[in-house]
Amino acid sequence: MTTSLHTIETPAALIDVQRMQRNIEHMQARMDAFGVTFRPHVKTAKCISVTQAQMAAGARGITVSTLKEAEQFFAAGITDILYAVGISIDKLPRALALCQRGCDLKLIVDNVDTAHALDDFGKTFNATFEVWIEIDTDGHRSGIKPDDETLLTIARILQESGMTMGGVMTHAGSSYDYHTPEALRAIAEQERAGAVKAAQRLREAGFSCPVVSVGSTPTALSAEHLKGVTEVRAGVYALFDLVMHNVGVCALDDIALSVITTVIGHQEEKGWAIVDAGWMAMSRDRGTQKQTHDFGFGQVCTEDGTVLEGYILSGANQEHGILSHAGETDHDIRNRFPIGTRLRILPNHACATGAQHPHYAALAHDNSIDIWPRFYGW
Structure with a gap:
């Protein structure tokens, strides 16, 4: 497929x-x-x-x-x-x-x-x-x-x-x-x-x-x-994650796992963009919280994987993610991330994020995608 x-x-x-x-x-x-x-x-x-x-x-x-x-x-x-x-x-x-x-x-x-x-x-x-x-x-x-x-x-x-x-x-x-x-x-x-x-x-x-x-x-x-x-x-x-980045054994560009998400709303006065990846997509793992750099629930990237410095998934409900700029309010958030914008979120913990999904979308060099099944359970 x-x-x-x-x-x-x-x-x-x-x-x-x-x-x-x-x-x-x-x-x-x-x-x-x-x-x-x-x-x-x-x-x-x-x-x-x-x-x-x-x-x-x-x-x-x-x-x-x-x-x-x-x-x-x-x-x-x-x-x-x-x-x-x-x-x-x-x-x-x-x-x-x-x-x-x-x-x-x-x-x-x-x-x-x-x-x-x-x-x-x-x-x-x-x-x-x-x-x-x-x-x-x-x-x-x-x-x-x-x-x-x-x-x-x-x-x-x-x-x-x-x-x-x-x-x-x-x-x-x-x-x-x-x-x-x-x-x-x-x-x-x-x-x-x-x-x-x-x-x-x-x-x-x-x-x-x-x-x-x-x-x-x-x-x-x-x-x-x-x-x-x-x-x-x-x-x-093999996949790396933000915890490993904070440990110092990989660069952000080495992280091979991300979650593709779409902007579905805004709270402009708060500087929030709302995305359709909450903790059910990212997991509740907050492993970077106790490290030198807290990435919230994940680092925000463009759809093609370019890191957007300072933008993180700062909060997460079950199916809603809150995207914001760390340290300052971005009052231009609606124009920066219009409805329908697709983004990648790098995860704190690859094992935990992977466990939220029934399969992976495997992205090849030509931007085609194959579906790789994964499994659950003990």
Whole structure:
């Protein structure tokens, strides 16, 4: 199905394919130069076409955040899949079904109770899984500290239960909180060193640990070296967003995802233009609010993607967006953005904005558009 940029109904999630391809190729070239495997996280787009572009560029295997993603991408022909969320015991039958159909699915664990539950499930159903241990290298979220004795306890339970010890993985999510090259290089090194230390402890204790997996978009783009690491994971890099721009790892012109919207009204005394993209189109994510530059609900651009400095989506109701100039009232807003004006809004968080839409309008270099389906659910 094809249409054109100027006729697609708004609001719509738009992927600039040239920008996306440039982002993908840059990241893959960087990982190739480091000599590590690159396993992109596909949760951002949840779209077969985007992932196929990543695989074509040289990615080997993918990372997912839901079993729905694993099932969809396996059905599309990708077999090497890391499910990078601690496994919930009620999902083990689905995970086993995927493995039995030929999926090379890896699970992660970060606590003794889940390790025991895997043991119990394995004995009950004569099942084995490849399991990676999640390491906490920055206190951001989940995982075991690299020097915690629990690391070896979990490895012992997995080994005795017949599970395959695949390796360790970590995610320096706190990298999103930084915005200078020096700080990003430091957190990237902290991530690398912590994962490598955990792997060394496992190996010294006699456990197998073939994979040392690290990654986030900021650390992947900031690491100075990756000694001891075997693979890197990153996801939002393919599309980027305003949070990543504030972190300092992309320019506004690198952001490949936007929402096409139409001006439908004005409040001239307030300096507002009203558009048909509210938070149902943009999401409620206000991730830039706590950063050095607050973009409201998104940065306003012309329909062709030119950034309109100072103009942001400053407010959002369910289906109405409020466009205004940050810091001063534009009393000429009606003439500047007449009824029917079509604009692009760059999002705060690509994952959240993408999740609001059933498909993407994929914009090619000739301004033609293909429709790329995406999926929802767990």
